[in-house]
Amino acid sequence: MQLTDLNWPAVQALSKDTPIVFPVAALEQHGHQLPLFTDSILLGEIVRRASHRLDDRVVFAPLMWLGNSDHHLDFPGTLSAPPRAYIDLSAGLAENFIQHGFRRIVFVNGHGGNDVPGKQALFEVRQRHRQRSDLLLLFATYWHLASPSMDPGRELHQDQMGHACEWETSMMLRIAPQLVGEVKKLTPVESSTGFEPASRAWITKDRTEPGHIGHPHLATAEKGEALLRVFADGVVALLERVIAWDGKSWGA
Ligand SMILES: [Zn+2]
Numbered sequence: 001m002q003l004t005d006l007n008w009p010a011v012q013a014l015s016k017d018t019p020i021v022f023p024v025a026a027l028e029q030h031g032h033q034l035p036l037f038t039d040s041i042l043l044g045e046i047v048r049r050a051s052h053r054l055d056d057r058v059v060f061a062p063l064m065w066l067g068n069s070d071h072h073l074d075f076p077g078t079l080s081a082p083p084r085a086y087i088d089l090s091a092g093l094a095e096n097f098i099q100h101g102f103r104r105i106v107f108v109n110g111h112g113g114n115d116v117p118g119k120q121a122l123f124e125v126r127q128r129h130r131q132r133s134d135l136l137l138l139f140a141t142y143w144h145l146a147s148p149s150m151d152p153g154r155e156l157h158q159d160q161m162g163h164a165c166e167w168e169t170s171m172m173l174r175i176a177p178q179l180v181g182e183v184k185k186l187t188p189v190e191s192s193t194g195f196e197p198a199s200r201a202w203i204t205k206d207r208t209e210p211g212h213i214g215h216p217h218l219a220t221a222e223k224g225e226a227l228l229r230v231f232a233d234g235v236v237a238l239l240e241r242v243i244a245w246d247g248k249s250w251g252a
Contacts, residue, residue, distance in 0.1 A: 001052070003061045011059075011100065019058045019242045020097045024090070024118060026067030026111035029075030029204075031164035031212035034172055035182040036077045036163065042067040042111030042171050042228075044225040045195035046142055049232035051240065057177070058239055061093070071203045075211055084116045090114075094137065098125070103134050104242050108235055109141040111242075112163070125135045134247055138238075145234030149234045150226050156227075157218050162191050164203075165214025167227055174224030188215045 003011075003020075008244070025040040044063050051060050069080035081089060094105050107118055122137040129135055142171075148167075149159040158166045171179050189208045193200050207213055245252040 001056050001059045003059050005132040011190070013137075014059070014102075016101045016103055017247065018094075018102065018196050019106055019239055020062045021058055021239070022093050022105070022107045023060065023063040024067060024089075024107055024109050024111070025063055025065055026069050026112075026113065027065055028069035028072040029164075029211050030168065031208075031210055031216065033165070033183050033186060033212070033216060034164045034169060035176075035179045036079075036152065037065070038168060038172060039067070041176055042168060043108070043142065045171070045228060046110070046231050046235060047108060050235040052233075053236050054239055056241055059151075064089075064093070064157065068113045068117050069111070071113060073205065074205045077235050080113075086114070086117040087121045089183070090118050091125050094122065094125045098129065098135070103247070104136045104238065105138070106239065107139045108134075108238075109139065112141070112161075115141055131207040136242065137246060138242065140235075140238055142231045142235055144223065145238055146230045148230040154224060157215050160191070162189075162212070162214025162249070163208075164212035165216055166218045166223070167214070169212075169216040169219035170224035171227050172224065172252055173219055174228060177221065183216050183219055184211065185251070186212065186217045188217065189213045190212040198210050 008034050023043050025043040027036050030038040066081050067081050068086040069078050070082055072078040097105055109118055119138045122139050126137055143161040161167055169183055191213050193202055241252050
């Protein structure tokens with residue numbers, strides 16, 4: 001179900017165990033070859049595929065395109081909710097549906113910069129409802145829900161998501177090729193942040209001059225279709241677990 005298509009009595013009549021999904025993405029630079037709306041376009045497609053398969057068992061809120069992208073602000077066009085604003089925005093969305101009586105709230109994320117503040121938001125919501133034992137608050141980034149590089153025959157070079165990389169560029173070639181610029185002449189940018197396993201604070205221009213991180217010159221629409229399929233499967237699998245949850249145990 002799409003939240004945008006329901007009226008309020010229809011929402012009121014739903015089982016309060018119905019999972020509520022908030023897709024969250026971004027509008028930020030994606031190198032020379034991809035549009036600013038890449039993360040939102042890609043997550044929108046993955047959620048569209050997943051929602052068809054889940055039909056009326058899950059409510060999908062409209063995609064939140066404003067993400068936390070402060071680290072990309074050196075690149076023109078990027079829009080960002082600063083981290084504290086992003087935490088409050090995300091927590092507020094979850095609180096709205098807790099107030100409406102729902103118990104299973106899932107953020108499905110399509111942008112790396114939302115990861116830390118999105119998880120912080122749900123951490124804070126959980127602290128505010130300490131007396132409850134029936135809440136399921138989840139935050140999941142779509143490319144962590146599946147391992148496309150494990151699948152034989154995909155011919156992927158990258159074994160993890162980069163930025164405006166082989167994976168994202170391939171998916172954009174599959175669904176919006178008219179928005180993709182020249183890729184063959186782009187040179188690879190390796191993804192190390194240095195000092196691993198420590199986490200080094202960074203802004204994007206520390207790591208890349210053109211804006212991409214990874215190997216976009218290897219992108220093809222065929223790889224893109226395979227990736228979209230695997231990632232939609234991953235989202236469906238997670239939401240099936242949320243539906244199957246017994247409402248009280250720690251895991252499912
Ligand atoms: Zn992206």
